Amino acid sequence: xxxxxxxxxxxxxxxxxxxxxxxxxxxxxxxxxxxxxxxxxxxxxxxxxxxxxxxxxxxxxxxxxxxxxxxxxxxxxxxxxxxxxxxxxxxxxxxxxxxxxxxxxxxxxxxxx
Amino acid sequence: xxxxxxxxxxxxxxxxxxxxxxxxxxxxxxxxxxxxxxxxxxxxxxxxxxxxxxxxxxxxxxxxxxxxxxxxxxxxxxxxxxxxxxxxxxxxxxxxxxxxxxxxxxxxxxxxxx
Numbered sequence: 001x002x003x004x005x006x007x008x009x010x011x012x013x014x015x016x017x018x019x020x021x022x023x024x025x026x027x028x029x030x031x032x033x034x035x036x037x038x039x040x041x042x043x044x045x046x047x048x049x050x051x052x053x054x055x056x057x058x059x060x061x062x063x064x065x066x067x068x069x070x071x072x073x074x075x076x077x078x079x080x081x082x083x084x085x086x087x088x089x090x091x092x093x094x095x096x097x098x099x100x101x102x103x104x105x106x107x108x109x110x111x112x113x
Numbered sequence: 114x115x116x117x118x119x120x121x122x123x124x125x126x127x128x129x130x131x132x133x134x135x136x137x138x139x140x141x142x143x144x145x146x147x148x149x150x151x152x153x154x155x156x157x158x159x160x161x162x163x164x165x166x167x168x169x170x171x172x173x174x175x176x177x178x179x180x181x182x183x184x185x186x187x188x189x190x191x192x193x194x195x196x197x198x199x200x201x202x203x204x205x206x207x208x209x210x211x212x213x214x215x216x217x218x219x220x221x222x223x224x225x226x227x
Contacts, residue, residue: 042203042218092214101216103156
């Protein structure tokens with residue numbers, strides 16, 4: 001069974017601060033996705049990382065995939081209230097069917113104005 | 114706009130009722146999923162359909178019955194539910210065969226069992 005552990009589970013910061021969310025596993029994933037979910041809505045895909053060591057940037061968000069493809073991080077620079085939400089990481093197994101995603105428990109981020 | 118539409122958005126039902134959740138995807142994907150999201154728990158995968166065939170049932174109680182008439186539509190039939198079944202039920206779709214599996218989610222149905 002593949003497990004993904006996210007940390008921290010809850011994070012409350014002031015507008016303008018930086019933060020990092022971590023997603024760790026003992027399993028190797030063929031790819032890893034980050035999603036953001038707002039209350040009462042479904043998760044929305046932010047990014048997919050595929051190659052070990054890969055870094056992707058999406059405006060103030062920086063995503064990194066670990067060299068061994070077992071972990072990932074999400075760094076937000078100068079957080080804004082609009083960044084508030086539940087951040088979920090999900091890993092796709094190495095099987096070629098690619099139909100199963102393993103989700104972490106999520107990090108609930110609150111950015112206070 | 115995600116391309117995956119779920120109805121209804123909210124549902125309140127009694128334990129003796131029978132209801133159905135509907136999901137439709139407009140992305141041309143060949144796999145569809147039902148997930149359950151409860152408070153303070155990770156997303157739980159319930160069912161997977163690849164090319165209309167059920168390929169995974171994660172020990173879900175028989176009071177939840179999925180149906181996939183074609184690759185664009187997915188239903189979850191509910192009967193004799195329990196209060197602990199109250200949760201956000203999310204439908205998702207993806208393209209099987211891609212190593213970089215990406216799931217696209219609907220907005221969910223908030224289910225309350227009374």
